[in-house]
Amino acid sequence: MNVPAWRAALRIARREAWRAKGRSLLIVLMIALPVFAGSSADIVYRSQQLDRNERLERKIGQADALVRDARVQAAVVQDPDNGDDMAQAMILQSLPSGTPGAYQPPEELHPDVLGSVPAGSTVVPRVQIPLSLRTAHGMTTADFVEFDYRHPLAKGIVWQTAGRAPAKADEVVVTEKFLSVSGLRIGGTLTQPDSGRTFTIVGTVNLPDALRQRSVFAMPGALLEKLDPRPGPPLEYEYLVDAPAGTYTWDKVRELNAKGIVATSREVDGSKLADREVPYRQLAFGVDQVSDLAVAVGVVVLGMALLEVVLLAGPAFAVGARRRRRDFGLVGVAGGDQRHIRTIVLADGVVLGVIAGALGTVLGLGAAWFSRGWFADMSGKELGHYEVRPLELAAVVALGIVIGMIAAAVPAFLAARENIVDSLTGRRGVRRGSRVLPVVGAAAGAAGLGVAYYGAAVNPNDIVLLAGCVLAQLGVIACCPALVGMAGRLGRILPLTPRLALRDAARNRPRTAPAVAAVMAAVAGAVAVTAYWAGTDHDDRESYRPRAGHGQVVAYPPPGRALDAGFTKAIEDNLPVTGEGMVMGYASSYCPPGQTCTTVSAFIPEANQCPLYSGDQGENPVPTEAEVAAARTDPRCAPGSNEFWGMVNLPVGDADLVRRVNGSTDPRIPEALKNGAVVFDERYIHDGKVTISIGTIYSAEPGPGGQMPEPPNDPLPPPRTFDVPALYVESDGFDYAAVILGPEPAKLTGIPVEPTQLVYDTTKMPSEAAQQRAQEALHALGGGGVEVERGYQGRPSTQILLLGAAAVLVALGASGVATGLALADGRKDLATLGAVGAPPRVRRALSAAQSWVIALIGTSLGVVVGLLPAAALRWKTAEVAERAQEAAIAEGGLQNTSKLPDIVVVIPWAQMGLALVVIPLLAAAIAALCTRSREVMRPRSG
Template sequence: MNNWFHSWRAAVRIARRDAWRYKGRSFLVLAMIALPILGVSAADLTLRSSELSTGEKLARSMGAADARVVDPGYGGAPIYQNPVEQDSMPVGDFDNKPWPQGETDVAKVFPPNAKVLADSSGAGKLRTAHGLLQTEIREFKAADPMARGIMSLQDGRFPERADEVAATTRFLESSGLGIGSTVAARGLEREYRIVGSYELPDDLKAVQVNALPGAFLAPLGKALEKAGLPGTQTTTTHLLSLARSADTDGFTWNMVQQANAKGVVVLSRAVALAPPADADVPLFQQEGWGNYAGSGAADAAALAAVGTVVGLAMLEICLLAGPAFAVGARRSRRQLGLVGANGGDRRHIRAIVLAGGLVIGLAAAVVGTVLGLILAFVLQPVLEESFGQRFGAFDVRPLELLGIGLLAVLTGLLAAVVPAVTSSRQTVLASLTGRRGVRRSSRVLPLVGLGAVLLGAAIALYGSVYSSQFALVAGGSALAELGVVAMTPALVGLFGRTGRWLPLSPRLALRDAVRNRGRTAPAVAAVLAAVAGTVAVATYQASDDAQQRAAYEARLPHGAVSVMVGEGGGRDVPVVRDAVQKNLPVAVRADVDRIVVGKASCEMYGDGEGCGRHEVVTPPANVCPLWAPTADGSDPADKYTKAERRKLAQDWRCKEMPGVTYTESGLVVGDAKLLTVLGIKDPAAAKALGEGKVVSFSRTLVDADGKLAVKVITDSAKAEEAMAEGKEPPGKVTSFAAYQVAKGTQSYGVAGIVPPAAAKAAGLTTVPLGAYFSTDRMPSTEQRQKLDDELARTGAAVDLHVEEGFVSKNSIVLLSLTVFAGLITIGAAGIATGLAQADAEADLKTLAAVGAPPRVRRTLSGFQCGVVAVMGVLLGSAAGVLPAIGLRLTEQRQQTSWYEQALDSGGTMDAPHVPIIIPWETLAALLVAVPLGAALLAALVTRSRGALARRAAT
């Protein structure tokens, strides 16, 4: 034991001195190991800090209160609730009857002597420096000690008077106002002075103002009602603080269940800190409910993903750092030979080389962990702003950081294993004389690698064709890639046979790479691993991008614009139309109106008291049999067999699905200009509109006599009651002469166009809805910003859409992956080139001695780097396509299975389209640009002349 300790102590001292002597090589290896440790430790600190404890969550939701009381809206009916969430359901069976609705008197569950704090929220349009801004209005006594932690005061103070408000920092930024400014709501003459700014720790992007209870929402509601404008809906919850006594344990689970029996949801601090067992929660015993917070499968999947990433990172580091240790051991072979000459055996030599990995690993662990701490601390405010919420306390977990640091040590030791074994096998004479000897490449390793490639490909093929398990595809692809890595030395030798057709410098570079496979193969394998992962992800992303492009449903022709306002009876529509006309390059403008039932101020879909709605009556002959209502309320698809359902799913009555619509019926009131904007070139349709006929874009809406029927329902509440009972809602039906456009015409969600004259003749009330515009060119960013600013000044809830076509979200991902692979490739090739120069210094001196021009050294260096990059990129591209194809085939099988199940159950979805696309642009960049860039960079940073050394004494 004592001899072992002293020998390792000496080995560590030798390794430390050697690392300090060759600082450049040591720094290179340290950086390779420390960078991943920096990233992992910073990610760990950020993740742990972002995870809020139960106490922190409670402080943000209920401050210092004991409970928050919520009305679930079931009219006082008994309920079941989640003990720690707001999920709830009424007690009883409501399959064939409507769920209970209505307000509940929550005050009946307040315990005696409890302190109560109301928290009300609504919304309104507030006047700002730029116009009007939709803002959440919260009435809450934020200065009360019970509210501490819900709002974080940034500057000033919370309101203390009825004419004061505080505002979130995001509201002040958006509105152009500040502390001391006054703000007013649209429709309310009363002004409020801003006395402070605050933020919501859970929502930093909230646009909100805070007022005292009863100071803002009630006056605003009365003013809007008086002006005939839509009011604001207010929701109120209550915070409770129980009177403290020796026998008070807070709001217990029994108390919560007693409140549930009265139809009230209670979120309790005591229950959240010590939740009951799932068996004691009635909600979790109901069908379709459960506590899924601790999913073992999800945890296992997350653990597998983390393990895979960590394993690949360690493999990458070992592949890159291993040659560095090998070259270091080779440069120190005389020192190692002296150890052997003075009685040291192979285990001492192995210990010295392994100690080098230990020393570098320890240094990398310390440096990476410290830098990770600093990086996480510095980036925390930036990440908080990006995520839109504050993290909890800066959570440093020493055991996790120690484990990450040990990972660096383990990586350093693993990277030094092969060089240690290789160095220990050299004879003392070879080490002292500097002779390397002749070693044959392993004949077994390539065969093992070939077997792994075939086995991995077979597993991936089975997983993609005969199974739906992604793990099989991923595992098989990883095994195949490891097999290619094992075959790399042999493949490098095959590349060497192409040298006979190359000029001098590339031939020397290729010959040097083949002769020194110990440092070339790991570097090629590292490039292979990086490129294979990038090609796999890029292929998958490109295929998914093509699938999304095919599934994209344009709302308008490319470059067209639509603007809709569905509130206020169309009062703001003329101003909105003119704003778009003025700020965008409009070619054709088509104004559209909507049919309104009841008061002109009624909103769409029958919202508002005394308002109704309208709908298009589908002729019985055009109703899809799979959707036709039945007398007993059963599913109509149950009457058919699976084969009949699949056949009916292809019926034209079942395939016509509505797109994006702006009205409840899909009908708009307009003229022939709308046809022009929508790109519909049908002279007969324009003529029909001129004759007062309705133009229909759906065959299901027009009967055999060419009529389109519209039902006017004056009472939406009675209509809902009738539908709940399985009856047709009562209403007046009006028929219009209709023109049916040709099959396949793209109408962009418009079911039909009603001429204004036809609507007026039928006695239908119409109000302005908006307009469609075609443009001469795509609106610029500056034009959009000016328009948005002017629309904001109107204060209307405007739905503006500019059709830009399908915008790929994966292009940035592909670009990032290409850049990442390029950096890794250049880095790995550069490391291999640096090691080659250090290892082949004698050969370079020989070239200079025999009269080689100075540029040969630079050219040779560039080609050495390029050779490694080319070999790695070629092998990686071939290896990376396999997993992507396998995953896409697996997805195709799954989606086809879901599609067939949907058809069997009466669904009418389209057949899945899962293309496989090879990203040739990415491959071209990797195959051409990256090796070329690596070669040029290596040539530029290499000195043309090297110093001639004196002849070594013999």
């Protein structure tokens, strides 16, 4: 490197940047944008990575361990760093590795958590349960927690944000989220309607890792243990323990896991344990890793963003080089060669890159600090300490310099090729486009498509995926000059002004092609993400299973409570329901503790049951790998085949009931219900009939005071069955029940039907306020729930709107830069037009036409090129979804997983068509408004 030449070039570049402040500021802002984003993102990312002390303080405060019941009544395996990441040890036996041994049902455990704590240890209990709470608006549910977070062991778990901690049994603090949704305030009262207890709110708090949590904190013993016994889930106990060293080593934690206890231990956290020492890591769903799909989306979008900046800054550098042609000619007259001219233009990129890097980094530092609260609100977690890593920020600044030099490289090369005489006289030479470049570009585009497919579907790799997308886009960019030249041939069929604009764009491809490529990159990025989100929306829509017909109201009583006229009136008085709403039948298998109950349900014949779960499995019911592989193609074991949600084992009714609860209006239904049943799952049918089973069960749930009831003296009678004719029909999108029995066949059970649930049609979609009023009315009657089927709501479109706006701005900016360069180059053409009598408005019309041509060509290419990364990301989505389903199958079996929707590439035709029309017209309108009709005539040079 010639140091003196670079020193002089940098001096010239600094003076030129100061002289052309407007253009320099434009380039600095464009280059500073990715530096700003990179530096702020780096600081926020590092701040989200909590260090060991911060992580433990939020989880276990200052204690040595947090221990609790695993709540599965069986041996478990857990993650060393977090006891909440756990699974039943029995799942390990279902993994495909090794030969399954003899089946051993898990031993039912009732762990004594407090009994496992060494004597003499300090223990701080935390007990919680979701409770109904009365608010200023009505009723809601929140976690009621009894926990003395003022204790030294609890420091850091709960953050006080306002007021003070509770000091008496009738005082509580609430999380800020609960306060905002409840309409209450500090100093107000909070009522727990089940007990009638009233508490005074004395402050607000936040849980740093769960800012959206709706919780109420009270002193220990304030309420919860006084509510027992009560319906619903049991109280959840956790214990902060300050114990002697060595109490909670990994070996001791494993011993607790075998007893059904999990522990988050300070001594174990962060230890470098080998995978063989951590059985939990054998489970694919137990590995804590960033989603491959999220990384793929991020790297593709980031790559496109950097490419857009380079392509946008390139024409801006070209504007400066074009305006300094005479200066470069003087350099040549003084003895300078092409290397010196290239160095001068490249020095522009270095100087402006340094300025942009410094500016972007400073703005990034400030943005990362002031946006901490916003990121906390978005992520639902407080960030950790503000961490700045100088080496990483230096790399981001270097990225700005590199972007500046890359953007200036092509203008530097073109400026160095200028003839000295042409530069001094202002003449423009004619250059022919390369015939090799389009061929290379087409080959690169095809190769990029293949590489992207390979990196997404064949051998998933995010780097390969990004490389393929970028390679394909670079290939299309290489073809841009040839495509612009081909478009120029269409000018003969256009009116005068667009013909001049199109031919000018084709003649000056070095300045037009980068602008077209920049517009293409911007639109391609928007199309890629829009198509990706359209695909995920398609997946969610396909996976969504409505619980009723659109607009229908579903209401249900609490377990064990009869559905009476008062319950029905509460719904009909508050919601716009119409027609009959009662669902008669045989309820689900809830049986009051200590009682013997009769159940009536449809039965799947042995021949139609999935072999993995059928009763005839021999002495070794753990399936082999071959049996699992065969079950994957067996329709009897299909994922999602258990997705019937109704709270009724067997509904009984007429055709109108079938229409209300399963949506079917098949004309054969009334006749089928006279003597039999309507079936919505073919597995229930055998030889044209469905089997109805009547059984007897005994509830062994704890009774009052937690005492187990005595079993009955007489053995339970064996189940009896009978068959009725069955008609198979398909439901209309919502699966309430697998079988619906007719009223006459139901008499064969000898057991009367009873009201079980309400499913109403409505005259209009109920409002949220009406639904809340109905919920309040149900609570006044003793509880229950009400739901409104509002259909698939879709995803928020804010991200797509923001991305679309950004793409439009980038496209308009690229068009504007290219139009400005075209006007600078075309002054002599405009002067000639004026001399031959062209009106002043021609200048404005020509500017609009030039901008329209650039935006139209770039947008047209962008909507096509953007589908490639969208398709690659969809291929990646399919691969990630298949892996997630495999993990779910390992955890819960085939039938307990949801059916995987077809992963297809969804093309957003409407958005693409809108972009093709709006962006070019908007670019043309802005160019016309920002262009002067008249310009001062300048004398010819040379």
